Amino acid sequence: MDSGWRRAGEAASERPGLRDALTAAQPWPDGDPLAQRWFATLAAYAPAPAFVRDREGRYLWVNAAYAHLYQLDPQAVAGRRVEEIDRPADAAQFLALDQDVLASRRPVRHTLEFRHPDGTPGQVVGHRFVLDSSGGPCVGGIYSDVTSHTRALEEKAAADEEMHALRERTGLAVVTLTPDGRVERASGGAVQLLGAARSELEGSAALDHLDPATDPGPTARHWQDLLAGRTSRASTVVRLRVADGGRLLRADLAAVRAHGVTDRVVAVLTPLGAPSPRAVRVSPLQLRVLTLMAGGEPNSGMAALLGLSRQALDYHLRRLRELLRAASRPEMVARAYALGILDATAWPPRATAGVLHC
Template structure:
């Protein structure tokens, strides 16, 4: 028996009683759509928003009318598109019934928020995949720490190289030598990035960069996503 769960959202996808379970999938989704505390939406098989509850609408800063029919990727920072596509592809081709992935979404006033997303495959009474339910669990950050960035480009090429060096543990002296800068020049670029990502120090800068998808979690040495470089 395979059970898919996201908080209180649980679906049984065992072979026995597939039709009954599929109907239950749809019914459970409908009953949870407006439940307080769940940031929830349904997507069609082209990953366009079909329905969204009040929490989801508020989190992403759109009206229901402007959300309906919009590609889900338009609500995400480009830096997380790659891993998100891979997860959705596994749902769509039947390799998985559920996934949990890191999320960097774009909310009101272009403020980037981070958190987790659960994607769940929901089947029609015929047993065919009917829609994808997404449950977003944003991290609880106060507005003062919200990062407001351009959706596509927030770093210069030099910023990106310095951030990659910091993430590998390079010193200011080493960075200055390798990038043909003065120590003051390196510190200037580091200070600019600290302000942009609202990080108090270098360790927090690297952590915030990973959480936003600026630094890819799938590469070593660390690499800044081209989507963030001007």
């Protein structure tokens, strides 16, 4: 096909009607055949699809980019009529536009849709104009193929709508953070979960919403890994300040990258327990006591499994009753689940990953 395109460029300045059209506004001295050949070759290989047709709809010339739209060689298009190249409906539209331009003698900018030979839709945007020649006026056109661009915009709009539906219509608590740790956007679910107005959340520093009892170290390490590109997602447990005090939440973090760097981080917040006015910190050993208790283990069994004396176990049970403000074993277990200390999605009982330790 390259040889066909080359022949089209070399032969363009030799075609009488086209030669007059191409040299109508030439910047070089009249009658310079070399310059005419240069111009014809440049036009033949220009990336923008271009054509010249007579008033009857017959192609006098097309460049390589125009022929490529139809998966043809330029030589296979020149000399044929529009009806032989395009579908009847498209051909009728194009011929009507030709006549309008010839009648007004004014250039027109427009967007055209057509079908490729395989039936896939195409779209071009550009200008159609009059070219005078010794054989009478003809029509020229130069266009840009925006098919891929239009499709990309449509896909982006669909993705944006899906994201909007995910953020605002599902009730998910989603927060978008900038690389410097500020809240760029908060979903309706996040506003409801944190009990703060959207205007208070957006633009604020994420660290300002951490409960003072939270150790920011683990979350900070995840954050640095996301920004550095060492990982694309991470999960952490934090206690955030909410309207009723504080709340233990799991934050699932995902990096959004642009041009090879992390542009923002999206956090999906999931509550692990009910709001409470104070953070409850338990030791790893006390967590083991709670999980065994939740599984129905009696005191004697817990003491044996943990290697504790009865007196040592009683001490830890007493401390748990104080920390959880519970008077009995069932109440201690219920409070542990309500506060998110124990994982409500797991059996056998287990501690929530990342729960605050003392």
